[in-house]
Amino acid sequence: MVSFVTEKKQNLNLLSRIASGDGHGENSSYFDGWKAYEENPFHPIDRPDGVIQMGLAENQLCGDVMRKWVLKHPEASICTEQGLNGFSDIAIFQDYHGLPEFRQAVAKFMEKTRNNRVKFDPDRIVMSGGATGAHETVAFCLANPGDGFLVPTPYYPGFDRDLRWRTGVNLVPVTCHSSDGFKITVEALEAAYEKARESNIPVKGLLMTNPSNPLGTTLDRECLKSLVKFTNEKKIHLIADEIYAATTFGQSEFISVAEVIEEIEDCNRDLIHIVYSLSKDMGLPGFRVGIVYSYNDRVVQIARKMSSFGLVSSQTQHLIAKMLSDEDFVDEFIRESKLRLAARHAELTTGLDGLGIGWLKAEAGLFLWMDLRNLLKTATFDSETELWRVIIHQVKLNVSPGGSFHCHEPGWFRVCFANMDHKTMETALERIRVFTSQLEEETKPMASTTMMAKKKKKCWQSNLRLSFNDKRRFDDGFFSPHSPVPPSPLVRAQT
Amino acid sequence: MGISGKNSGAILSKIATNNQHGENSEYFDGWKAYDKDPFHLSRNPNGIIQMGLAENQLCLDLIKDWIKENPEASICTLEGLRQFSDIANFQDYHGLAKFRQAIAHFMGKARGGRVTFDPERVVMSGGATGANETIMFCLADPGDVFLIPSPYYAAFDRDLRWRTGVDIIPIPCSSSNNFRLTVEAVGWAYKKAQESNKKVKGLILTNPSNPLGTMLDKDTLKDLVRFVTKKSIHLVVDEIYAATVFSGDNFVSVAEVVNDVDNSEVNADLIHIVYSLSKDMGLPGFRVGIVYSYNDSVVSCARKMSSFGLVSSQTQLMLASMLSDDRFVENFLMESSRRLGTRHEIFTIGLKKADITCLTSSAGLFVWMDLRHLLRDRNSFESEIELWRIIIHKVKLNVSPGSSFHCTEPGWFRVCFANMDDDTLHVALRRIQDFVSKSNNKTIAKASDKDQVSQNNNAKKQKWRQSNLRLSFRRLYEDGLSSPGIMSPHSPLLRA
Numbered sequence: 006m007v008s009f010v011t012e013k014k015q016n017l018n019l020l021s022r023i024a025s026g027d028g029h030g031e032n033s034s035y036f037d038g039w040k041a042y043e044e045n046p047f048h049p050i051d052r053p054d055g056v057i058q059m060g061l062a063e064n065q066l067c068g069d070v071m072r073k074w075v076l077k078h079p080e081a082s083i084c085t086e087q088g089l090n091g092f093s094d095i096a097i098f099q100d101y102h103g104l105p106e107f108r109q110a111v112a113k114f115m116e117k118t119r120n121n122r123v124k125f126d127p128d129r130i131v132m133s134g135g136a137t138g139a140h141e142t143v144a145f146c147l148a149n150p151g152d153g154f155l156v157p158t159p160y161y162p163g164f165d166r167d168l169r170w171r172t173g174v175n176l177v178p179v180t181c182h183s184s185d186g187f188k189i190t191v192e193a194l195e196a197a198y199e200k201a202r203e204s205n206i207p208v209k210g211l212l213m214t215n216p217s218n219p220l221g222t223t224l225d226r227e228c229l230k231s232l233v234k235f236t237n238e239k240k241i242h243l244i245a246d247e248i249y250a251a252t253t254f255g256q257s258e259f260i261s262v263a264e265v266i267e268e269i270e271d272c273n274r275d276l277i278h279i280v281y282s283l284s285k286d287m288g289l290p291g292f293r294v295g296i297v298y299s300y301n302d303r304v305v306q307i308a309r310k311m312s313s314f315g316l317v318s319s320q321t322q323h324l325i326a327k328m329l330s331d332e333d334f335v336d337e338f339i340r341e342s343k344l345r346l347a348a349r350h351a352e353l354t355t356g357l358d359g360l361g362i363g364w365l366k367a368e369a370g371l372f373l374w375m376d377l378r379n380l381l382k383t384a385t386f387d388s389e390t391e392l393w394r395v396i397i398h399q400v401k402l403n404v405s406p407g408g409s410f411h412c413h414e415p416g417w418f419r420v421c422f423a424n425m426d427h428k429t430m431e432t433a434l435e436r437i438r439v440f441t442s443q444l445e446e447e448t449k450p451m452a453s454t455t456m457m458a459k460k461k462k463k464c465w466q467s468n469l470r471l472s473f474n475d476k477r478r479f480d481d482g483f484f485s486p487h488s489p490v491p492p493s494p495l496v497r498a499q500t
Numbered sequence: 501m502g503i504s505g506k507n508s509g510a511i512l513s514k515i516a517t518n519n520q521h522g523e524n525s526e527y528f529d530g531w532k533a534y535d536k537d538p539f540h541l542s543r544n545p546n547g548i549i550q551m552g553l554a555e556n557q558l559c560l561d562l563i564k565d566w567i568k569e570n571p572e573a574s575i576c577t578l579e580g581l582r583q584f585s586d587i588a589n590f591q592d593y594h595g596l597a598k599f600r601q602a603i604a605h606f607m608g609k610a611r612g613g614r615v616t617f618d619p620e621r622v623v624m625s626g627g628a629t630g631a632n633e634t635i636m637f638c639l640a641d642p643g644d645v646f647l648i649p650s651p652y653y654a655a656f657d658r659d660l661r662w663r664t665g666v667d668i669i670p671i672p673c674s675s676s677n678n679f680r681l682t683v684e685a686v687g688w689a690y691k692k693a694q695e696s697n698k699k700v701k702g703l704i705l706t707n708p709s710n711p712l713g714t715m716l717d718k719d720t721l722k723d724l725v726r727f728v729t730k731k732s733i734h735l736v737v738d739e740i741y742a743a744t745v746f747s748g749d750n751f752v753s754v755a756e757v758v759n760d761v762d763n764s765e766v767n768a769d770l771i772h773i774v775y776s777l778s779k780d781m782g783l784p785g786f787r788v789g790i791v792y793s794y795n796d797s798v799v800s801c802a803r804k805m806s807s808f809g810l811v812s813s814q815t816q817l818m819l820a821s822m823l824s825d826d827r828f829v830e831n832f833l834m835e836s837s838r839r840l841g842t843r844h845e846i847f848t849i850g851l852k853k854a855d856i857t858c859l860t861s862s863a864g865l866f867v868w869m870d871l872r873h874l875l876r877d878r879n880s881f882e883s884e885i886e887l888w889r890i891i892i893h894k895v896k897l898n899v900s901p902g903s904s905f906h907c908t909e910p911g912w913f914r915v916c917f918a919n920m921d922d923d924t925l926h927v928a929l930r931r932i933q934d935f936v937s938k939s940n941n942k943t944i945a946k947a948s949d950k951d952q953v954s955q956n957n958n959a960k961k962q963k964w965r966q967s968n969l970r971l972s973f974r975r976l977y978e979d980g981l982s983s984p985g986i987m988s989p990h991s992p993l994l995r996a
Contacts, residue, residue, distance in 0.1 A: 019734070019769060024638040024801040031804060068585040075576050075584060082576030084567050084818065092567065093560045097919075099627075099784040134626050134809040135591075141808055145663050146516045150642075171637050171663070171805070209511075240511075290591040291813030303512060310521045311663070314633055315626040318812035319785030324576065 028170035033162055038393070038403035047401070049428055057433050060403040062218065062371045063424035064252065064288035066345040067338060071287075074334050081327035083320055091323070098319040101312045103132050107322040110329035111283075111296060117335055118251040118286060123263040125298065131308045132322075133295035134315025136248050136282035140167040140212075142297055142311045143278055144174045146304050147242050153177045153206040154244070155197050157189045159410035159417070161218045168212070177201045177208065180413045183376075186365065187220055189213065189228060194235050210242030210276075211235070216249040216259060219410050219419035220374050221367030223257050229265045237273050244278045251286035251339055252423075254347035255368035266300070274300035283325065285371060287338070292321045346371070346423060349430065353422045356434035360441050371423035375404070378416030380444070389415035400440045402433055515663055522658045530888070530898040539896070541923055549928050552898040554710065554865045555919035556744065556782035558839040559832060563781070566828050573821035575814055583817065590813045593806045595624050599816040602823035603790060609829050610743035610780060615755040617792065623802045624816075625789035626809025628740050628776035632659040632704075634791055634809075635772055638801045639734050640666040640701040646736070647689050647703045649673050649681045651905035651912070653710045653738075660704070668704070669693055672908040678859060679712050679868075681705065683723040690731065702734030702770075703727075708741040708751065711905050711914035712868050713861030715745070718752045718760075725757050729767045736772045741864050743780035743833055744918075746841035748862035758794060768794035777819070779865060780836075786815045840865070840918060843925065847917045850929035854936040858915075865918040869899070872911030884910040895935045897928055 018025075038060050047055035079085035083092040098104065108127040115125045133139035148154065150173025156164060157179040168174055179197040181187040194211070201208045213232065216223045224232070236243040245262040253259045262279065266272045279298040284290035294317050297308045317325075329335055353373055357364055363376035381388040386408045393406040396418070407417035422430065530552050539547035571577035575584040590596065597619070604617040625631035640646065642665025648656065650670035660668055671689040673679040686703060693700045703724070708715045716724075728735040737754040745751045758771055773792040778784035788811050791802040823829060848858055848867060859868040875883040881903045888901040891913070902912035917925060 019639070019732070019795070020797055020801065021637060021639055021641050021644075023641075024797065029801070029804040063589060065585070065589060068588070071588075072581055072584050076578065076581055079576065082574055084571070084574030084580075085577050086568070088576075089564055089568060092564050093557070096560060096563070096783045096785050097555055097557060099778075099787075134630075135807070138626075138808045145513060147513055149513050149515075152513075166804075166807075171808075209513075284591070289588045291588050293591075293810050293812050301512075303516065307512070307516045307521070310523060310658075313627070313658075314630045314663075315809035316787050318787050318815040320815050320818070321812040324814070 023171055028166065030162060030166040030170070033165070033409055038397050038405065041397045042403045045401075047429065047432075049432070053432075054401065056397065056401045056403050057429060057436075058403050058424065059421045059433065060405045060419075061424050062285065062419075062421050063290065064285055064342070064346075064371050065424045066349065067288060067342045070338050070341050071328075074328065074331070074338075078327060078331070081324050083323055095319045095323050098322075099316065101132070101309055101316060103130070103312075103317065104319065104322045104326055106326040106330065107317070110326045111294075113332070114283075114329040114335060115250070115281060115296075115298070117332075117339060119259065119261045119264065123261060123267065125263065129298050129300070129305050131297040131299070131305055132312045132315070132317045133297055133308070135290070135293045135295040136246065136280055136284060137163065137167050137295065138293075138315035139280045139282065139295040139297045140164065140246070141170075141172060142308050142315075143244055143280060143299075143304075144168045144172040145311060146307050147244075147278075148172065148174045148209040150174065151206070152209040153201050155179050155194065155201070155208060155211040157181050157193070157213055159187070159219055159407055159412035161214060162409050162411075164212070174209075175201075175206050176212075177206060178411055179211075183365075183414055183417070187217075187222065189224070189232065191231055191235060194232075198239065208239070208241055210244055212244040212246065214246040214248070215262070216247075216253060216369035217367075218249065218370060219372060219405070219407075220365055221370035221372060222365070223253060223259050223367075223369050226260055226265065226268075229260060229262060230269060233262065233265055233269055233272060233277070236276055237269075240273075240276070242276045242278060244280060246280045248280065248282045248285050249370050250281070251342065252346060252371055253369040254343045254350065257368040259369065275303075276301070278304060286342075292325070293317060294321065294325060349422050349427075352427070352430055353420070353434070356430075356437070360438055362437070362441070365417075372419045372421040375418045375420050376416065377418055378414070381416050384415055386415045392416075393418070396440075400436050402436060520658065520662045522655065522662075530892050530900065533892050534898045537896075539924065539927075541921075541927070545927075546896065548892065548896045548898050549924060549931075550898050550919065551915045551917070551928060552900045553919050554779065554914075554916050555784065556779055556836070556840075556865050557919050557921075558782070558843065559836045560782055562828075562832050562835060563783075563822070566822055566825070567818075570821060570825070573818045575817060587813045587817050590816075591810065593624070593803055593810060595622070595806075595811065596813065596816045596820055598820040598824065599811070602820045603788075606823040606829060607742075607775060607790075607792070609826075610833060611753045611755065612750055614750070615753055615759060617755065621792050621794070621799050623791040623793070623799055624806045624809070624811045625791050625802070627784070627787045627789040628738065628774055628778060629655070629659050629789065630787075630809035631774045631776065631789035631791045632656065632736075632738065633662075633664060634802050634805045635736055635774060635793075635798075636660050636664040636666045637805060638798050639736070639772075640664065642666065643699065644701040645669050645693060645698045646701055646734075647671055647686065647693065649685075649705055649709075651679070651711055651902060651907035653706060654900075654904045654906075656704075666701070667698075669698065669700075670906050675859075675870075675909055675912075679709075679714065681716065681720065681724075683720065683727055686724065686727060690733075700731075700733055702736060704736040704738065706738040706740070707754070708739075708744065708863035710741060710864060711866060711900070711902075712859055713864030713866060714859065715749070715751055715863055717749075718757065721752055721754060721757045722761055725754065725761055725771065726765050728770050729765060732767070732770070734770045734772065736774060738774040740774065740776045740779050742775070743836065744840055744865055745863040746837050746844055751863065769798075770795070772798060781832075786819070787811060788815065788819065843917050846922075847915075847925060847929065850926075851932065853929075854933045856932070856936075859912075866914050866916040869913045869915050870911065871913055872909070875911050878911060881910045887911075888913070895931050897931065 042056040042058050045055045047057040079087040082088045083095050108130040111130050112125040112127040133142050153175040156176050158181055177197050179193045181189055198208055250259050266277055277300045281296040283294040299305050365374040380392055389406050389408055396402055396404055405419040534548045534550050537547045539549040571579040574580045575587050600619040600622040603622050604619040607617045625634050645667045648668045648670055650672050671685050673681055690700055739753055742751055758766055758768055771794045775790040777788040793799050857870050872878055874887055877883045884901050884903055891897055891899055900914040
């Protein structure tokens with residue numbers, strides 16, 4: 006009698022290449038912090054020493070505004086007394102065009118979040134399984150396995166999975182530098198394009214996130230125009246992920262690619278596509294409302310057929326349709342959201358300023374791009390990872406290291422601030438303050454840089470509660486974030 | 501598409517341009533006709549009745565009653581609002597624990613409690629559509645093949661193949677043995693595929709069957725499980741109609757067989773179930789697809805992939821509450837089965853009055869109707885399509901021709917009966933009966949210029965066809981194959 010031993014190796018041989026590989030991207034250290042958080046999550050009363058989650062770009066600041074509306078509008082739900090009459094029609098509705106009122110409401114919302122400077126056509130609104138699904142769908146529509154998309158770095162780590170995993174498409178980084186505020190330059194685009202060509206990767210498009218994740222910056226009109234012109238000239242697609250469109254606060258204004266194409270003569274609109282979602286702007290990631298908006302009729306058609314793989318629940322379509330059709334509510338929500346984001350952002354940045362910690366000037370997004378380069382032992386990603394582990398396990402904040410965003414330079418960290426209340430923010434700042442003052446105490450001013458580096462090294466070792474024997478490397482194959490720059494001596498943190 | 505001189509067509513992917521989405525298939529023509537002229541009892545009583553949609557609309561009242569009595573299941577009610585923010589923020593691809601438990605529990609109950617399911621193996625997907633695609637991505641590489649008994653659900657061509665690059669090879673089942681799938685047939689197809697150098701990764705089947713409505717018996721299932729284990733290929737069973745059984749034997753899930761068959765004969769790592777609430781509960785809009793695998797790696801991989809099609813957290817919560825309610829679930833399953841059975845009986849008895857028989861079935865939301873005797877040419881699919889067009893445009897019923905399910909014998913039609921109210925069903929039956937009796941009585945009339953059958957053909961061809969139909973009609977009489985009373989010569993021609 007033969008027995009079937011389920012050895013993992015044998016098991017894996019039964020599966021597809023896609024299933025057996027690492028393309029899901031979850032072995033990236035981006036997720037290590039999450040694990041630490043999940044094991045010991047902060048709670049002001051129950052677990053005051055837990056890890057504070059600052060690695061999750063969520064917008065939880067306006068839940069009250071939304072709940073108030075929901076309570077006042079029971080007809081928006083198919084489960085209330087007032088809405089139950091619509092239950093059956095909604096429950097059986099699986100048309101991949103989506104509810105017309107849903108599409109209209111989303112189009113209207115997209116217009117409002119772009120200050121009504123541009124119109125969106127409800128017939129171009131196509132659903133997808135969150136922005137995650139939208140990105141994958143766009144990749145399936147525009148590129149073949151082996152093709153590439155240019156993506157400016159640093160970029161959202163999820164792209165590695167969403168755009169590449171099941172599609173077989175490559176991501177070609179366009180390196181951006183802190184020296185010019187991580188701007189996307191035409192030179193960098195050309196360089197990346199050339200590099201791809203040399204590697205025999207046919208470039209099919211450029212994907213940019215605007216406002217940027219993780220930078221929080223927005224592209225100005227000139228830069229946007231140059232991106233449109235660059236892609237038009239090369240006859241490649243331009244995909245604008247505008248998922249953070251309504252998270253701008255302060256002085257900066259969000260300019261959508263939709264606006265810019267109106268201003269460019271002879272723009273080939275068949276190459277322009279927008280990915281959108283309600284997960285960030287409205288703080289509803291659980292509802293899985295992803296949108297593909299393309300100016301290319303064929304892409305709209307195909308993406309719509311593909312949407313069957315990830316339609317928005319009709320129950321949710323119905324709720325969102327009602328909610329976003331209420332213009333007063335939408336205006337109030339956007340306004341309030343911006344105010345609260347600005348306030349929370351200011352709180353964090355003021356606190357960091359006081360500690361002499363730098364951050365990239367930006368006025369959008371749900372996060373800050375924090376500069377901890379001067380805390381690195383050496384300007385390497387190994388150092389960054391070490392520092393990060395200290396931040397998670399000692400300072401007990403889950404932040405995201407720049408390397409996981411494919412940042413070209415080590416030492417940057419994305420810190421999310423919109424997923425917590427004021428007290429938690431205070432606690433987080435306090436922990437940072439304690440940490441930096443500890444560092445301050447343990448290092449004395451030194452004459453020679455070499456001696457200072459040695460001393461710093463000693464102090465690091467004494468501060469580390471855990472030993473980091475396993476050197477996690479970001480092994481991305483083609484695009485390793487390991488910096489070629491030789492290690493430089495550390496600069497002391499300032500108080 | 502706006503292709504002008506300046507804005508030359510942008511290059512899209514092969515997937516985007518290869519028509520493998522299947523929507524150019526005639527399967528959708530009936531839908532289009534229906535969309536233009538949909539039946540409504542009072543507003544459009546002469547419109548086309550939709551009988552091409554396998555929906556279960558018979559028990560939505562039970563669900564609505566439950567919702568009324570359980571406001572805390574919604575995040576929008578007074579009672580449920582406090583959960584709103586937590587739920588709205590919840591995007592963990594494991595899904596709400598309560599949701600997974602409730603689904604596992606429901607799946608067990610829908611199989612009469614004869615087997616239990618592990619909530620840890622319940623993985624979400626974008627409807628069964630997403631589930632089927634996901635399982636292909638997990639199990640097969642582009643160019644690999646899956647065997648599939650035909651006739652099969654038309655959209656599998658898209659779901660299993662389009663973006664995955666996996667191919668499917670049909671195992672034709674025929675009326676000679678009531679379309680039953682045998683292990684011999686599977687073995688034969690497997691061998692043939694191997695001989696053509698195809699890499700067979702697995703066998704996929706829908707049980708209960710769409711479009712047949714039949715179920716596999718336990719012994720056949722066991723043999724299939726043994727077969728795939730011997731060959732080390734996967735078995736994917738789409739059990740989306742599990743709870744639509746309305747008569748006869750119990751539904752035997754492959755889960756039951758995995759438990760029953762000796763460990764040495766079944767490699768559970770090869771067994772996977774696709775499920776959904778779209779048919780059993782009649783909730784297709786909610787996009788609740790489930791991948792359930794006995795293979796840990798597949799569970800893990802499918803779960804990561806579920807990010808591309810998670811169930812809305814709002815919907816997860818509502819269903820978690822509903823399906824945890826044992827009393828509701830038991831009553832629902834019992835009542836649904838009863839109503840389906842009644843509907844099926846009314847329909848098949850009505851069809852018998854028109855001398856139309858269907859394949860004997862005990863599950864599903866449809867019947868597999870035998871109209872072979874109405875074909876101009878029993879061996880021609882062109883005849884089947886002609887007949888179908890008449891049914892749509894003259895009898896005004898949207899049914900689905902067997903060829904759209906890749907049936908190898910012309911003349912079979914899938915007709916759905918659970919997506920309408922009783923009145924509409926009776927209208928449909930009356931139309932069928934009228935059509936049949938009219939064509940028994942009258943002489944063949946020339947089709948009018950406005951005959952919609954001729955839309956895509958020129959007049960000459962149409963005349964030829966009409967004369968052939970006349971001939972076959974006359975022939976039927978002359979051959980003595982039919983006589984009024986036993987088997988009426990049903991002419992497909994009808995004066996509107």
